[in-house]
Amino acid sequence: MTDSLGWVTDVYDAAYAEEKGLNSPTFATSPLVYEVTEGPADQNPPTVSSVSLSSREVATGADFHISWSVADPDGVRSVSPILQRGWEDKDDGCSVSSAYYHGGSSIDGFDLTFDSNRIGRHRLIGLSVTDDLGFETDVYESSYARANGISGATFSVADPSELCFEVTGSAIDRNPPTVSNVSISAKRVPVGGLLRIYCNVGDADGVKSVSPILGDPGYVEDPNSVKARKTLSCSYDAARGYIEIEFPTSLSMGSFEIHALAVLDKAGHETFVYSSAYAERNGKTGVRTFDVDDAEDVTFDVTAPLYAATKGNGQAYAKGNEDGLTFRFSGPLDEFTRLLVDGNEASAENYTATKGSTIIELKPAYLDTLAAGGHTVTAVWKDGTATDASFTVEGKAQGEQAGGKTDVDSPGDNKSDPATPEKDADEASTKRSGHTITDEPKLAVTGDSAWMASIALAMAATACFAAARRLEPKQHRHEQ
Known part of the structure; x- marks a missing residue:
């Protein structure tokens, strides 16, 4: 099983693991025993016709097309050519199509x-x-099938020699490639990451592809054994001058040295250009090389997958909340070393770390001390890598400050309203009644207050004048 981080884990049947003494995850089930028997023959074998070659001679690096017509009542999923070195009828067991570069089949050819x-x-x-x-189904050309006693479906051509061709070109590359300025983007690459091998590659015939030959650091060739060529999925970007390699699973973990670069030119010549350190170490002379000061310059490690924040990333905390924030990281707790908040190490008293894989809880008392806005929490591991998660601290509701106090003036804080005996008496009275002066609503002070006072005085004067007029006749009658 391969998880999303790239870890590959073999999980065995419990009985098998016990029998073999395997210390690995297991599953329990009934015995997983089955038998593979010969299935029914293809009741609808394919028919092949109209097979031809685009030419009888092809230069290395040039395109070569094989045309055919294939029919099958059950449908055709794929078609591949079966090629043999030499023009003889004898089957030497070397008829394989996988040994050739191919661009894939179409509806009418390859x-x-x-x-x-x-x-x-x-x-x-x-x-x-x-x-x-x-x-x-392998469908053979009829004359070849007869010569080698092969039964089954066949196809015929007017002249079997029409299916013979020759690949031409010089076995010696008259314009060998040049490679320089080889460097790597990193000395450590986690599983799931990408490594770039920077290089300047030139070839008078044009460069078709460049791929790295990787091996064990310090490897010395043994003439009595064959060293397997390490192949990985890679892509060559000629415009930007680098090869990009991906290491998708934990099966790629280990240390690697770039032994050589395989350069394929557009004329079809493939040349191994060795690092000078590798060539010197193995006594290779008369080969193409690129200069490196030391083999360490082209050596790198593929390490364990980077741990990820699997829970809690992007959450928010409101100041004054009773609950803190919880984050889960995929790294094991025994690999966890310390915690950073915004790049600064957090004291152990401000968080808890528990197993599963690693669960970090930031305490509310600590979160209350952080400024409102975005923050980053970082788990640091023993291997030197770190995993980030983000969170946001939200301030109090409008009108509040840190500490829970309302954003209004405290008694006696208003410098434009000096204390007076009358004010002190009012404050004493309100405090005894269980309220504070800040409990009373305040009117906004604006430039219109004097105008409003003038209107009130005018209205009061008018009322007094009207009352005097109503009393005046009664007063006159009394005097009469």
């Missing part, structure tokens, strides 16, 4: 490109057809 390792004579002896039900 494209091939040959490098300088394929210079020589070749013969198309058959086609391998897979139908939509999964039946794979």
